[in-house]
Amino acid sequence: MKRHCWRRGSLALGMLATAAPTISQAQAGPAVIAILPFEDRGSFGQDKEVSRALELGIPATIAGELSKYPELRLADPTRVTSALKAHKVVPGARIDAATAARIGKDAGARYAITGNFADFYGKFRLDVRIVDTEGGQILKVVSNNDPKLQDRADLHRIVRRVGHKVLEEASPSHRDQPEAESRVIPTEALTHYSLGLLYEREDQKAKAAQHYNQALSAYPDYPEAREGARRVRGF
Numbered sequence: 001m002k003r004h005c006w007r008r009g010s011l012a013l014g015m016l017a018t019a020a021p022t023i024s025q026a027q028a029g030p031a032v033i034a035i036l037p038f039e040d041r042g043s044f045g046q047d048k049e050v051s052r053a054l055e056l057g058i059p060a061t062i063a064g065e066l067s068k069y070p071e072l073r074l075a076d077p078t079r080v081t082s083a084l085k086a087h088k089v090v091p092g093a094r095i096d097a098a099t100a101a102r103i104g105k106d107a108g109a110r111y112a113i114t115g116n117f118a119d120f121y122g123k124f125r126l127d128v129r130i131v132d133t134e135g136g137q138i139l140k141v142v143s144n145n146d147p148k149l150q151d152r153a154d155l156h157r158i159v160r161r162v163g164h165k166v167l168e169e170a171s172p173s174h175r176d177q178p179e180a181e182s183r184v185i186p187t188e189a190l191t192h193y194s195l196g197l198l199y200e201r202e203d204q205k206a207k208a209a210q211h212y213n214q215a216l217s218a219y220p221d222y223p224e225a226r227e228g229a230r231r232v233r234g235f
Helices: 006-018 048-066 077-086 097-106 152-170 172-176 187-201 205-218 223-233
Strands: 031-035 072-074 111-120 123-132 138-143
Touching: 031 048, 031 077, 031 097, 048 072, 048 111, 048 152, 048 187, 048 223, 077 097, 097 111, 097 123, 123 152, 138 152, 152 187, 187 205, 187 223, 205 223
Parallel strands: 031 072, 031 111
Antiparallel strands: 111 123, 123 138
16 A cells, blocks of 8 residues: 655655756746656555546646746647657656656756646645756746645546646746636546556557547537547547
8 A cells, every 4th residue: 555645745845846947947938748647645545547537637637737928938749758768768767857847858848747647545645846847957846735625526627727737837827817617627527638648558449439429418618528539440
């Protein structure tokens, strides 16, 4: 059983972050960001299959949120995948700052986003590390620190809030702007979408299509799930 040291770990990473420049200090103009898989660092109360799926679904959802803003540019996912393979990063592995930096740099990004999550019987914790690909430093760690936003039932809100914190680091002008309340994807739909990504990666196209369709049943206005279904079924 994995130990949960959320406060201690967040404090240690926060100390590292304060020693490094922020994104806004390090670069002017749009920041190119590579979003890497996340690590499940200890989840209980959910099927292990779901936790494995969220390692893909959470970063994909963050990418979808950040792609809306011209201040950021996302690295080509194909290049990110190739870089992960070149550095022999296996699914579920922890990606340290040095490895994240090398992968991000190979993918043509100035910054890499990686992190981890833990689900303790419905209490969800998400930590995201912003890594400078040039120096290999952790520039910032952002988390869902708000005690009112730690329920797994609010998973999409959690992911969106943390993604907005990344945006605030990349574009300081957003720090004084309220987070846009656009869509809210139900946790059931986000979970099925994540399972679709998992099975698509494993080349189990029929199972992937099933979960993408279940995501669309739970939330019909889900273009990412629709695109996933198109990829695996050709529609």
